[in-house]
Amino acid sequence: MSEHLCVKWTITANEYPQPLLHCRRCCSVRAYRAGGKMRVNANGKRIDAWLVYRCTACDSTWNRPILERSLVHSLGPGFLSSLCANDPALVDRIASDVDDLKRWAPRLQEAGKVVVSREVLSETAGEPPRLRIVCAVPRPVRVRLDRLLADELKLSRSRVQALARSGALAVASASTTRALRRPPGDGTELFVRLPVSDARWIARAAAGDG
Ligand SMILES: [Zn+2]
Known part of the structure; x- marks a missing residue:
């Protein structure tokens, strides 16, 4: 005792931090929610990847850059397969990264x-x-x-x-x-x-x- x-x-x-962005469909600033999906676009040796967010009012998407024209061979094989598989641990890590999110969306919803x-x-x-x-x-x-x-x-x-x-x-x-x-x-x-x-x-x- x-x-x-x-x-x-x-x-x-x-919930993850929600960026406040202008939604074109709503014609207004809205909070966007991270879903569990990533988009990957490989073009030869280069790769782009995004984490997909949706407008909380109308479901329009916003893609938050994860990789931009990165060289495929510079990525670890584990990272690439996690991206392609929408690995929840990777989604969690990126969606929680407030400092990086602020690079794309300075205003966040509490x-x-x-x-x-x-x-x-x-x-x-x-x-x-x-x-x-x-x-x-x-x-x-x-x-x-x-x-x-x-x-x-x-x-x-x-x-x-x-x-x-x-x-x-x-x-x-x-x-x-x-x-x-x-x-x-x-x-x-x-x-x-x-x-x-x-x-x-x-x-x-x-x-x-x-
Ligand atoms: Zn909207």
Whole structure:
């Protein structure tokens, strides 16, 4: 038993970043969603490849360049077969690459929802429990930390902010106020001294067993 109920939250976006592009059919700026398909066009020794996105309103396509007139022999055989097979791991890697996507589409839609999977690292005998949340964020997410905490702990955002103001909620090695306005990073660690009245159910929400 430790002093804290320690929970690890692994936070992943449940959708890829969506570029905001002018859609010719909609005559408007729309978000485009990455599907799981790539297009490959080999012409002699040269190869072009794209990841196919679709307008979320009308399904028109936009092809995001992956390779441009690249020499076939310069590619590893594994990479080429992954391209041709629409390998989900490759699609995942490219679709998640925000920096590269910004080369083609400077404006991106904030990724809406995230999925949080929970793992209890250590229980506490303390009552009411002190809560320690360790965030694992394998790929950057775009949800603000205060919104995430409100959703996951089933509290209002103003309640989360009040806990922070009173010092009952603190982000380790950062300014809590600033950290709450930003997405959590990999390794972000939070400490919450749970209010006696709500301690049990907040702890259950944090640990995911209720
Ligand atoms: Zn459209």
